[in-house]
Amino acid sequence: VQIKDERGVPIRVWTTPGKKEQGRFALDVAKHALSYFAEWFAIPYALPKLDMVALPDFASGAMENWGLVTYRETALLVDEKNSSASAKQRVAEVIDHELAHQWFGNLVTMEWWTDLWLNEGFASYMGPKAVDDRFPEWKLWEQYVATEFMAALHDDSLRNSHPIEIPVKNPQEIREIFDHITYNKGSAVNRMLEHFLGEEKFRAGLRKYLKRYSYKNAKTVDLWKALEEVSKQPVRNIMAGFTKQEGYPAISAALVSQDLKLEQRRFVFDGGVDPKKLSWKVPLTLGVEGSPTRSLLLSGKSLHVPSSGAGGFIKINPGQTGFYRVHYSPELLDRLRLAIRESRLSDTDSLGILDDAFSFVRSGDLRAKDVLQMLPDFSARKNFNLWLTVGGILGSVENLLGPDEAAGAFHTFCRGLYRDVWARSSWDPKKDDSHSDVLLRSLVIGRLGHAGETGVVEEARRRFETFVSGGALDPNLRSAVFGIAAEHGDAGTWKNLRTLYQKTDHQEEKVRLLRAFTRFPDARTVREILLFSLSGQVRPQDAYVILAGFGSNGRARSEAWKFIKTQWKKITTMYKSGSVGLLGHILEGSTGGFSEEAQLRDVRIFFQKHPVPGTERTRRQTLELIQANITWKRRDHDALTAWLGGGPFGRL
Numbered sequence: 001v002q003i004k005d006e007r008g009v010p011i012r013v014w015t016t017p018g019k020k021e022q023g024r025f026a027l028d029v030a031k032h033a034l035s036y037f038a039e040w041f042a043i044p045y046a047l048p049k050l051d052m053v054a055l056p057d058f059a060s061g062a063m064e065n066w067g068l069v070t071y072r073e074t075a076l077l078v079d080e081k082n083s084s085a086s087a088k089q090r091v092a093e094v095i096d097h098e099l100a101h102q103w104f105g106n107l108v109t110m111e112w113w114t115d116l117w118l119n120e121g122f123a124s125y126m127g128p129k130a131v132d133d134r135f136p137e138w139k140l141w142e143q144y145v146a147t148e149f150m151a152a153l154h155d156d157s158l159r160n161s162h163p164i165e166i167p168v169k170n171p172q173e174i175r176e177i178f179d180h181i182t183y184n185k186g187s188a189v190n191r192m193l194e195h196f197l198g199e200e201k202f203r204a205g206l207r208k209y210l211k212r213y214s215y216k217n218a219k220t221v222d223l224w225k226a227l228e229e230v231s232k233q234p235v236r237n238i239m240a241g242f243t244k245q246e247g248y249p250a251i252s253a254a255l256v257s258q259d260l261k262l263e264q265r266r267f268v269f270d271g272g273v274d275p276k277k278l279s280w281k282v283p284l285t286l287g288v289e290g291s292p293t294r295s296l297l298l299s300g301k302s303l304h305v306p307s308s309g310a311g312g313f314i315k316i317n318p319g320q321t322g323f324y325r326v327h328y329s330p331e332l333l334d335r336l337r338l339a340i341r342e343s344r345l346s347d348t349d350s351l352g353i354l355d356d357a358f359s360f361v362r363s364g365d366l367r368a369k370d371v372l373q374m375l376p377d378f379s380a381r382k383n384f385n386l387w388l389t390v391g392g393i394l395g396s397v398e399n400l401l402g403p404d405e406a407a408g409a410f411h412t413f414c415r416g417l418y419r420d421v422w423a424r425s426s427w428d429p430k431k432d433d434s435h436s437d438v439l440l441r442s443l444v445i446g447r448l449g450h451a452g453e454t455g456v457v458e459e460a461r462r463r464f465e466t467f468v469s470g471g472a473l474d475p476n477l478r479s480a481v482f483g484i485a486a487e488h489g490d491a492g493t494w495k496n497l498r499t500l501y502q503k504t505d506h507q508e509e510k511v512r513l514l515r516a517f518t519r520f521p522d523a524r525t526v527r528e529i530l531l532f533s534l535s536g537q538v539r540p541q542d543a544y545v546i547l548a549g550f551g552s553n554g555r556a557r558s559e560a561w562k563f564i565k566t567q568w569k570k571i572t573t574m575y576k577s578g579s580v581g582l583l584g585h586i587l588e589g590s591t592g593g594f595s596e597e598a599q600l601r602d603v604r605i606f607f608q609k610h611p612v613p614g615t616e617r618t619r620r621q622t623l624e625l626i627q628a629n630i631t632w633k634r635r636d637h638d639a640l641t642a643w644l645g646g647g648p649f650g651r652l
Contacts, residue, residue, distance in 0.1 A: 003027040005034045009045055014053040015077060022077035026052060029092045032134045033099040037126065041103055042207050043214070050102075052076060052095070056507075057539045059579040062094050064101030064123070071098070072541065073507040084475045085438045087508050089131075089138060097127035108210055111217040113168035116177055117243070118220060121164070121186020124148065128187075138435045139385075142348050145320045146385035149191075150355055152184035153325065156248055157269040157359070160620040164189070164243040165220055175580050175614040181246075188323045189242045195321040196238070196283040196295070197231045205230040238297075241280035242323060249280045250360075251298070253316055254329035260286075260307040260314060264298060267325050270628040271363035280324075287318035287349075289339070313339040320352040327360050328353075340377045347383040354378070354386075358393045361636070362628065368397055368636045369643040372413070379420040384440040387421060391447055395552070399593050400633055401641065403521075403554035407452070409644040414451040418444055427459060429474065442480045449484035460484035468496045478509070482516035494525050502537070514542055518549035518556070526556045530563040540574050544582045547571065548589025561590050561603075568610055576612060584618035592622055595629035 001023040002012045011030050013023030030052065038044045047067040054076045062071040074087065075094040104126065105119035132140040155161060164186055168174055194202040205227035213222060220243060224236040242248070250267035253260060264282060266274040282298040286305065289312030296305065307314060313335045316326045328336065336353055339345045345353075354374060360366045371393060378386055394414055398406040422444050429438065448456040464485040467473040473481060485493050494517075501513040517529045532538065533546040550560030564571065564586065575583045591603050603626060607619045 001027060003031055005031045005045075007034075007038075007044060009034065009047075010049045012049070012051045013076065014051060016054065016056060016073075019054070019073075019077055022079050023052075023054070025078040025080075025088065026076050026091060026095055029095045029131075029134065030099060033096045033130045036130045036133055037100060037103055040126070040129070040203065041210050043103065043107070043210055045102060046107055047102075050099075057541050059541055059582060062098050064098045064105055066102065066106040069098045071095075074511060077507070079506055079508070082475050082506050083508055084442075084478070085435055086442075086476075089135075089140075089435075092131045092135065093127060093140075096130040097123045100126040100130070103210060107215065108213040109217050111219050113174050113177065114165055115218070115220050116168075116174075117164045117182050117186035118218065118223065120178070120183045121190055124183045124187035125190040135435075142383075142385050143388075145348050146351055146388050148184045149188050149320060150389070151180050152188050153248070153323070153355075153359070154269075155180040155621075156185055156246065157267050158621050158624050159268065159270075159272070160617060160624050161246040162617065163246050172613040172616075176584075176617045178581060185242075185323070189239065192242075192283060192321055192323050193227070193235070193239065195285070195319075197227065197233060197235075201231040201233075202227070238281045238283060241278075245276075245278055247274070247278055249282055249298075249324045250327055251282070251284070251316060251324055252327045252329075253314070253332055255307065255331060256304070258307060260305040261302065262298060262305065262316075263302040264324075267359070267363065269359075269362055270624070270631055271365065282324055283322060284316065285318055285322060287313075287315040289313045289344070293318055311335070313345065315339075315345065315349055315353075317352065318349055319346075320348055325356045325359055327356070327365060333357070337374060337377050340374075341380075343380065347381060347386050350378065350381070351383075351386045351389040354393070355389055358396070362396075362632060364632075364635060368400070368640045372397070372640075372643075375417055376420075379417070382421060382424055382437070382440065384436040384443060387440060387443055390417075391443065394447075397640070399554060399629070400595065400637060405641060406554075409641075411451040413644060415448060415453050418448050418451070419453075422448060422456075427463075427477070429476070438476050442476055445477065446480035446483055449480065450487060457484055457488050461488070464493075464496075468500070479512050479515065482512060483519045486516045486519040487521065489520065491525065494520060494528065498532070511542060511545060514538065514545040515549060517546055518553055521553070521555035523556075523559050526550065526559045527563065530560060530567075534567060534570060534574075540579070541582075543574070544586050544589075547586045551590040551593050554593070557590070557593055558599075561594075564590055565606055572610075572612060580612065580614040583612055584615050587615060588618055588622045588625075592625045593629070594626045595633045597630060600626045600630060 001020050002010055004010055011027055013026050015023050030050065034045045050067055052069045052071065054073045055070055056073060058070065058072045062069065062075050071094065075091060078088050078091055100123040101119060104122035110116060110118045128140050128144050162181055164181060166177060168177065208230060209223050209226035212226065221236065224239060227235045247266045249264040252263045264279060266278045268274055279301060284296040284298050286294045286296060288307060314332055315336065317324065340350050357366060357374065358371045361368050361371050375390060378390065398410060401410055425441050425444060445456060449460055460481045463473055464481050482497065486497060497513055497516060501510055504510060520526055520529065529546060533543045547564060550556045572583065594600065594603065604623055
């Protein structure tokens with residue numbers, strides 16, 4: 001299927017037979033992207049044509065080969081009858097990411113793997129720009145903060161993180177740096193720099209860099225020089241801390257008399273001391289209620305800022321543009337909570353405050369109940385990204401408690417929390433639904449079903465049975481309905497889900513079903529599903545969805561890990577040639593939720609006995625996560641269960 005862009009460049013999508021129409025959406029996205037990037041960079045697309053190919057089985061999500069971009073089917077094809085809104089969004093994001101590479105990566109190529117982020121960090125930043133320009137109603141930058149930005153903050157808080165610019169000495173090290181640091185942190189520091197310099201100067205600097213190094217190789221310092229020439233700002237001096245060293249700052253904020261006292265330290269996930277005593281030159285933004293936003297540069301350990309808050313809120317990092325976290329004093333946090341309840345803060349700022357607060361629970365600066373007490377502050381909000389952040393926090397707390405304890409007072413708490421937002425939604429779509437409304441409906445149904453809301457579980461089962469019998473089911477609800485059916489199902493449910501998987505040739509539907517498989521709780525069904533994943537009936541590119549996915553199921557995690565250990569030789573044979581990144585996903589996904597000393601010892605011994613080149617850092621990070629879970633559980637478990645035992649909303 002083919003179209004031409006505004007300059008007459010042919011764009012073609014190649015699919016398997018019978019899926020031609022599923023490439024139409026990709027053509028529209030690609031046509032817009034080529035024009036958008038050509039205008040943004042002031043450099044037209046360099047080749048006389050562009051081919052995009054959907055591959056049935058592909059280890060990577062996509063690959064930006066110059067002029068011949070390859071994709072998994074789920075990253076390129078959209079079936080208007082069976083694709084969900086979230087899948088359609090992902091297709092747009094992946095296409096624009098790969099087409100941004102035609103400039104960052106192909107037209108100008110990094111000199112060595114140390115500067116891989118010049119490819120991936122910029123494609124991960126420019127891609128969302130193009131998607132947002134084409135689909136502004138999706139509010140993509142808000143979702144970017146809730147997903148990519150926060151994923152980067154999470155991974156870069158680990159001791160076993162790495163700098164964006166990292167020396168690479170052998171091929172195995174290359175494989176490991178295709179991670180959240182290179183992609184998401186690289187993207188986030190670009191975003192921070194653009195806000196610091198201003199879009200006009202940032203754009204002019206990128207244009208100068210691309211023109212100067214077209215058809216050549218470049219290093220990070222070459223980019224900084226171009227941006228300095230245009231902006232007259234000390235870009236190298238500021239950005240070195242964010243690209244040449246691992247980690248990022250935590251900014252503590254408190255009022256001292258009439259001044260705002262700011263101090264920085266490295267944020268460490270488990271709350272430990274940073275032996276390197278790292279510091280940064282931090283481009284700060286400060287939002288004081290009723291006053292214009294101010295820009296500051298924190299170049300030392302601390303800074304005193306005259307404040308005229310006069311009892312109003314003081315929000316540091318408005319819009320979550322800076323790559324740092326903020327730990328507010330109780331007084332400042334109380335002001336922000338009031339502003340959230342009264343909807344005086346944006347959804348992006350609200351979810352940023354919440355995510356920062358929970359990160360300080362994990363580091364030991366706050367207690368879990370302190371953040372759970374904040375969650376009803378958001379009850380009036382109807383924003384998918386905000387509730388996505390809430391869901392991530394609740395999932396972590398549930399993992400701390402364990403499935404048996406969570407099924408009591410904690411799930412009661414969750415049901416009460418989600419009922420408020422569910423009361424403003426419904427099972428069926430409405431004419432005035434926004435993109436966010438569609439995503440939120442599925443999210444809330446899934447969360448309520450998981451928490452055992454009787455009416456939601458019964459309705460999900462009814463809709464599932466109708467679908468199995470040949471009836472219709474909204475594609476936007478299928479993930480939630482399939483997952484609830486599995487979690488509250490039996491052997492017959494597993495048989496029906498497996499039949500749906502075997503009958504469909506729609507790859508998005510297959511992946512939805514694979515994820516649902518991992519929600520079954522009973523050991524016998526879990527073992528059958530794990531065997532099914534390696535039976536040849538599941539594509540190798542997708543088997544990891546099951547092997548890693550059971551790790552988020554507290555009732556099945558141990559059984560799945562036992563299976564992975566016994567089948568490790570078969571698993572490594574399937575993945576170690578060119579797909580070692582998927583092995584890393586399996587290792588971290590299947591074990592990262594453990595929180596017992598015996599589990600830590602077991603995982604450590606297994607890792608020592610079964611080394612796989614290219615997964616060394618993933619293994620160290622996984623062990624660090626398990627140890628952090630143990631430390632948090634030891635510190636917070638008893639106080640949290642006592643708080644929940646007193647009634648979920650009694651002291652909010």
